[in-house]
Amino acid sequence: MSDFPRWKYALVVVVLLLGLLYALPNVFPPQPAVQISANRGAQIDASMKDKVESILKQHQLTWDKIAISGDAQQGSKRLLVRFKSDDVQAKAVDALKNGMGDQYVVAPNLASTVPSWLRAIHANSMPLGLDLQGGVHFLMQVDQSGVRQRQEQVYVGNVRQLLREKNIRYVSVSHSGNGVVAVLRSDADRSAAMDAIGTEYPDLNISNGPSTSNRFVLNMQIKPDKLRELAQNTIRQNLSTLRNRVNALGVSEPLVQQQGNSRIVVDLAGIQDTAEAKRILGAQASLEYRAGIAMYPDQRVVDAEQKGIVPPDARLYYGKACPQGCLLSKQIIVTGDELTNANSGFDQQQGSPEVQVTLNAAGAKSMRTFTESNVGKPMAVVYIDHIPQTKMVDGKEEHSFKTSERVISYATVNGVFGRQFSTTGLDSPKEASDLALLLKAGSLAAPMTFVEQHVIGPSLGRDNIRKGVSAVILGLSLVLLAALIYYKLFGLVADIALVLNLVLLVAVMSMIGVTLTMPGIAGIVLTLGMAIDSNVLICERVREELRNGSTPHASIRAGYEKAWATILDANVTHLLAAMALMTMGSGPIRGFGVTLFIGILTSMFTSVTVTHAITALIHGRRKLKTLSV
Amino acid sequence: MEIFNHNSNVNFLGLRKISIVLAVLLMLGSIFIIATRGLNYGMDFTGGVLVEVKYDKPVDIGDVRAALTAGGFDRAVVQSLGNSTNLSIRLQPKSDPAAVKSDGKTDAERVAKDVLTALKVKRSDVALNRPPDFVGPQVGAELRTSGIYAVIFVIIGIMGYLWIRFERRFAIAAVVTEVHDALVTVGIIALTGREFDLTVLASVLAVVGYSINDKVVVFDRVRELFRLARKAEPEEVLNRSINNTLSRTIITSLFTAITMAALYFFGGPAVHGFAITMLIGILIGTLSSIFIASPILLWLGVSKKDLMPVSKDNPELARRP
Numbered sequence: 049m050s051d052f053p054r055w056k057y058a059l060v061v062v063v064l065l066l067g068l069l070y071a072l073p074n075v076f077p078p079q080p081a082v083q084i085s086a087n088r089g090a091q092i093d094a095s096m097k098d099k100v101e102s103i104l105k106q107h108q109l110t111w112d113k114i115a116i117s118g119d120a121q122q123g124s125k126r127l128l129v130r131f132k133s134d135d136v137q138a139k140a141v142d143a144l145k146n147g148m149g150d151q152y153v154v155a156p157n158l159a160s161t162v163p164s165w166l167r168a169i170h171a172n173s174m175p176l177g178l179d180l181q182g183g184v185h186f187l188m189q190v191d192q193s194g195v196r197q198r199q200e201q202v203y204v205g206n207v208r209q210l211l212r213e214k215n216i217r218y219v220s221v222s223h224s225g226n227g228v229v230a231v232l233r234s235d236a237d238r239s240a241a242m243d244a245i246g247t248e249y250p251d252l253n254i255s256n257g258p259s260t261s262n263r264f265v266l267n268m269q270i271k272p273d274k275l276r277e278l279a280q281n282t283i284r285q286n287l288s289t290l291r292n293r294v295n296a297l298g299v300s301e302p303l304v305q306q307q308g309n310s311r312i313v314v315d316l317a318g319i320q321d322t323a324e325a326k327r328i329l330g331a332q333a334s335l336e337y338r339a340g341i342a343m344y345p346d347q348r349v350v351d352a353e354q355k356g357i358v359p360p361d362a363r364l365y366y367g368k369a370c371p372q373g374c375l376l377s378k379q380i381i382v383t384g385d386e387l388t389n390a391n392s393g394f395d396q397q398q399g400s401p402e403v404q405v406t407l408n409a410a411g412a413k414s415m416r417t418f419t420e421s422n423v424g425k426p427m428a429v430v431y432i433d434h435i436p437q438t439k440m441v442d443g444k445e446e447h448s449f450k451t452s453e454r455v456i457s458y459a460t461v462n463g464v465f466g467r468q469f470s471t472t473g474l475d476s477p478k479e480a481s482d483l484a485l486l487l488k489a490g491s492l493a494a495p496m497t498f499v500e501q502h503v504i505g506p507s508l509g510r511d512n513i514r515k516g517v518s519a520v521i522l523g524l525s526l527v528l529l530a531a532l533i534y535y536k537l538f539g540l541v542a543d544i545a546l547v548l549n550l551v552l553l554v555a556v557m558s559m560i561g562v563t564l565t566m567p568g569i570a571g572i573v574l575t576l577g578m579a580i581d582s583n584v585l586i587c588e589r590v591r592e593e594l595r596n597g598s599t600p601h602a603s604i605r606a607g608y609e610k611a612w613a614t615i616l617d618a619n620v621t622h623l624l625a626a627m628a629l630m631t632m633g634s635g636p637i638r639g640f641g642v643t644l645f646i647g648i649l650t651s652m653f654t655s656v657t658v659t660h661a662i663t664a665l666i667h668g669r670r671k672l673k674t675l676s677v
Numbered sequence: 678m679e680i681f682n683h684n685s686n687v688n689f690l691g692l693r694k695i696s697i698v699l700a701v702l703l704m705l706g707s708i709f710i711i712a713t714r715g716l717n718y719g720m721d722f723t724g725g726v727l728v729e730v731k732y733d734k735p736v737d738i739g740d741v742r743a744a745l746t747a748g749g750f751d752r753a754v755v756q757s758l759g760n761s762t763n764l765s766i767r768l769q770p771k772s773d774p775a776a777v778k779s780d781g782k783t784d785a786e787r788v789a790k791d792v793l794t795a796l797k798v799k800r801s802d803v804a805l806n807r808p809p810d811f812v813g814p815q816v817g818a819e820l821r822t823s824g825i826y827a828v829i830f831v832i833i834g835i836m837g838y839l840w841i842r843f844e845r846r847f848a849i850a851a852v853v854t855e856v857h858d859a860l861v862t863v864g865i866i867a868l869t870g871r872e873f874d875l876t877v878l879a880s881v882l883a884v885v886g887y888s889i890n891d892k893v894v895v896f897d898r899v900r901e902l903f904r905l906a907r908k909a910e911p912e913e914v915l916n917r918s919i920n921n922t923l924s925r926t927i928i929t930s931l932f933t934a935i936t937m938a939a940l941y942f943f944g945g946p947a948v949h950g951f952a953i954t955m956l957i958g959i960l961i962g963t964l965s966s967i968f969i970a971s972p973i974l975l976w977l978g979v980s981k982k983d984l985m986p987v988s989k990d991n992p993e994l995a996r997r998p
Binding site (some may be wrong): 179189321322323497498501502505511512515516518522524526530531534567569570573577578581584585588591592595610613617620621624625626627628629631636637640644 | 885894934951
């Protein structure tokens with residue numbers, strides 16, 4: 049054991065045990081299930097569970113397990129029904145969708161069967177990509193230029209108002225192709241305007257344009273920094289809007305992710321109806337400020353909910369701000385069109401989180417009129433998604449909108465205000481930024497278009513898994529056999545290392561949470577084929593050393609030493625190639641690159657350190673005449 | 678077990694004129710084929726709409742093409758999905774004017790509907806298999822650009838590493854051979870008309886990674902032999918290096934090829950393109966490791982003194998008598 053220190057044995061044992069532990073969850077295949085979550089006002093409780101059971105019994109569908117999980121406060125409370133097979137799952141989704149009505153969202157799901165003790169140490173199975181479990185993939189393009197133009201329109205209004213306030217006479221302020229253009233009457237007016245605008249709006253680049261005897265032009269452009277910030281905010285807003293909408297679809301573990309500067313990936317597992325998903329994702333949002341009347345547990349709200357007695361000037365609403373329901377006036381104070389900005393921040397006096405809202409002139413006027421006579425009374429914000437619907441009526445397509453409304457803010461009016469005001473009393477900065485995002489989403493959201501769509505059927509997904517696994521097993525077995533025949537005992541040792549390499553690779557991928565895709569599986573197979581290379585190098589070296597007349601022990605030592613330099617160089621260059629694959633966008637190439645990258649690292653460990661440990665253990669203290677290589 | 682004679686001493690360098698001429702011809706041929714025939718880019722790169730249809734009874738692809746042409750879809754690419762009833766039809770994004778919306782975007786669902794209408798004129802037993810796939814043309818174009826960046830990144834990265842670890846000539850020889858391998862692999866894909874999609878691009882990059890691995894092993898031996906040999910004739914050293922590593926080169930290639938064959942035969946259509954490209958790449962990479970990389974090294978004039986480790990003046994040694 050002379051040339052293999054004890055701490056290295058310890059390292060090998062510890063790493064391999066951890067690897068086995070974290071690779072283990074992948075042995076438990078996820079189970080088909082149906083997830084039911086509640087919409088507005090509906091409850092998930094024992095009686096609802098009974099209802100689900102009776103519906104399933106009525107359709108003669110047998111379930112495996114049924115359980116309520118999650119937290120009502122966070123809105124993650126749900127009922128999960130597990131089934132033995134996909135057929136039953138599909139039938140159950142249809143039966144429950146019809147039986148539970150609009151109050152509940154019913155969606156197919158894959159439930160983890162990993163034992164709780166493994167999940168407790170954060171050992172989870174690899175999430176499966178869409179190509180392995182079926183679903184739809186969308187890529188959405190956010191219209192950033194539209195955002196810039198709208199911001200410039202806002203500046204047009206603001207500059208006009210500023211010039212009026214400062215008594216600077218102007219011919220016109222208008223929006224041009226790439227900025228805002230003001231035309232003034234004299235050179236003096238122009239420099240006065242430049243100073244005034246420069247102080248008031250530091251985000252604008254201002255420069256003098258061409259001038260004639262009575263037309264002095266001032267050009268204004270939004271600064272690049274500000275534009276970048278604007279673009280980032282836009283994407284954040286759209287991301288949060290999409291996340292909210294995806295939740296409405298009831299998809300389990302949806303992926304909503306930014307890609308580049310202006311694109312968003314949406315992956316929805318288990319969904320097949322692209323038209324429906326696109327309608328909901330592509331909905332248009334709007335906002336309404338309404339006078340609040342009463343909130344649960346006010347008797348009027350209870351009456352409205354239970355007896356259906358709603359005051360003539362009011363309507364019953366639900367939402368995060370009033371989960372149990374509230375009555376709002378039918379009169380709208382201000383709409384999202386009149387909102388020009390919403391930012392989250394902190395109250396300057398108390399330091400508590402708040403959202404500052406800015407309205408345009410028309411909005412400011414209506415708001416002032418309302419607040420003058422309503423101090424101390426509640427005001428609410430309703431967020432509305434307009435989902436386009438197409439129906440066939442008498443053989444003709446008829447377009448209409450289905451709306452989904454929810455109350456996102458319910459607060460008391462503390463004073464008279466107009467153009468600018470803030471909403472306080474929010475629990476956390478997170479809540480404030482969520483509200484600001486929703487306010488912007490309902491008023492200023494950038495339009496999105498679908499630029500990519502990909503549908504993978506559920507049976508294709510299962511088929512892919514089966515084929516992928518058989519390719520891995522077959523590829524591995526063939527290499528194991530070939531190595532054993534060609535290198536005998538050393539081949540056997542390499543074989544053990546190769547199997548451990550697969551275990552480690554899967555473990556690391558599970559720990560990082562790499563999504564397994566078909567190209568990822570191809571990467572695993574390729575890694576297995578190439579991992580053996582290190583052992584081939586070592587074995588060939590040992591053979592050479594033996595031929596040169598070295599003793600068996602010296603041959604092993606020299607073999608490992610000399611091969612190591614080569615293995616390192618070869619693997620580093622290979623890692624470079626894997627890195628390029630990883631950096632290349634998203635999608636299939638990335639999954640493949642990540643797998644290859646991790647695989648090269650784990651293979652360096654298993655095929656050098658692990659085999660050396662095993663070889664030292666076998667040949668260590670014995671006197672050797674020959675080596676089986 | 679040993680397949681290769683460990684005392685083999687084949688004069689590979691002696692064949693260098695033939696092998697380099699062949700390599701140059703292959704490269705020129707590949708460029709010619711890629712330039713004239715072009716690559717059959719997949720939808721990832723071109724953008725477009727992919728519609729899958731299913732017939733109740735077997736159908737002739739020619740009939741389907743004819744039906745599409747009659748319906749105004751004259752640039753559609755029709756492919757069979759492994760049997761004679763399921764077909765995929767790929768269309769350019771703007772091939773259906775009725776489906777182009779006012780904002781210039783294409784309504785994929787509408788394209789699918791129109792394609793189905795066109796097909797139903799000839800045969801009524803056809804239906805859509807699933808909702809259509811759609812890729813915007815701009816997405817594809819960006820992907821191509823980032824693909825080119827990735828290739829450049831790999832080449833510069835590998836060159837830099839070899840320059841530092843070995844020497845300039847090795848870096849150049851490796852990169853020239855890399856370009857040859859990638860080019861010929863892509864050339865063969867163009868020749869066979871196989872679809873060039875994202876997974877195939879991934880495997881071309883993997884071929885580059887695999888093949889550089891192979892070259893580095895030979896180069897490593899070249900460096901070692903130069904340093905060991907007292908009188909090092911470059912040609913002889915290079916020949917010995919290739920011969921010494923020959924069995925490793927071929928065994929590793931065989932092992933990797935075995936796994937890729939398993940992937941090809943059992944991994945299903947999703948990885949067909951990947952596996953076949955890897956198999957082609959492994960073959961070319963192996964041959965270029967043996968026949969091309971070392972002659973280039975010889976021509977660049979590699980010599981013993983370029984490879985001796987830079988001996989730092991060690992004060993400890995200097996003080997000794």
